[in-house]
Amino acid sequence: MPPTRSRRGNRDHNRRPGGPRNTGRPEDLVRRTAFDVIRAVETRDAYANLLLPTRLRERGLTGRDAALATELTYGTLRGRGTYDAVLALCSDRELRRIDAPLLDVLRLGTHQLLATRIPPHAAVATAVELARSVSGPGQAKFANAVLRKVATRDMDGWLEIVAPEGQGDEAKRLSIAYSHPRWIVSAMRDALGPDRGEIGALLAADNDRPRVTLVARPGRATVEELLEAGAEAAPYSPYAALLTEGDPAGIAAVREGRAAVQDEGSQLVALALASAPIEGRDAFWADLCAGPGGKAGLLSALATQRDARLLASDLQPHRSALVARAVDERAGVIVADGAAPAWKPGSFDRILLDVPCTGLGALRRRPEARWRRGPESVAELGPLQRELLGAALESVRPGGVVAYVTCSPHLAETRVVVDDVLRGRDDVQRLDAPAVLTGVAPGLEGVGDGPYAQFWPHRHGTDAMFLALLRRS
């Protein structure tokens, strides 16, 4: 919630009204908008990627102002780990003793000073003005003193101090230098395994803005149509195109639901399921965790082309409603618990099981996500992931295939779950997922030696999707 007017005077740092102060300067409104979204993320678990577009629209921010507000919001949320380490050295007050809204102003100012081309005097002056508006004149002075210290070095200069190389605790250094919680650094390093030397590149990729990838839903739109509308060729998926600038909604096929925004890794795991070798009938497909429908949209289009039918289900009614908008009319959409099947065992020939997970593979898209969950969330999700996989393996017929998918590379959500569920079962064969993927995307490399496949943002420019293809015998 934005700060509200206080009648308690100095005891509450002379807070001023929370709405944006119209000083007539658009840059104030830009920073205020970034600040308001950052506060909402912290205080009421808002999602920046959902709230920011609404605030931009409400406040009439477009073009360069909207781009700057987006940069400031996302950059500040992502960089918090690094910025807090710098601020701790520049403040004579412990960070936990600084009013939370004021600390966000300082982070926003630090982001402008260390990671943008905004001239330092403008970065400091606008942040101080914001501090005055949020916390009152006394705190504005404090903000001014802190940010002037921050401005004495550039990012590299600060990193040499807060994250010096070669001084012992490497996970801690990476955590500060790349602004990731330490448990995520460790988990990512474990997931890279023998390629752990790529950890810096991976963490850096998490801090990049993801490219906008479109999918031309087969039979409903073509890649050529997207290219003619200004998109560019994509490296892997035969149905993908990259949108380097402009709004996806500016493309007719997207507006009409024949194409959509979809990460290339997400497209490829769905395509791998559709082309995995099965024996016998190939008529009934299911997506058991389908909401909001990205992969179901692609699978239903493929199923229709192949005269098969997709049943897409999700536990959440509102997410199933979103699925219904993404699939074509041949597909069935229901609300159902995938862990307690409402259908007979062995009903399906192909099943997509894109389980609920920590989403650590999509940190690029959700700037606040890394600070939201702790390592306990991995353990919390484990039982459900295992239950869902067990149920999916009962729901597929002998000879059919289940694709177990996560948008996380965390080993405890990926191969450990699959290995646990398959332990002691001799009726499930692990297919070579990288080989199946290469059949779909001939240029694809670096997803592993099999049987499982793992995409990486720093290698493929995709989310870190995991795929296991499991065939029942």
Ligand SMILES: C[S@@+](CC[C@H](N)C(=O)[O-])C[C@H]1O[C@@H](n2cnc3c(N)ncnc32)[C@H](O)[C@@H]1O
């Ligand atoms: C990772 S998301 C799926 C994303 C989706 N496949 C797509 O591409 O858009 C996981 C989904 O699983 C759903 N879910 C969670 N528990 C479930 C359960 N027991 N049965 C079915 N769906 C469940 C969640 O509501 C969520 O929509």
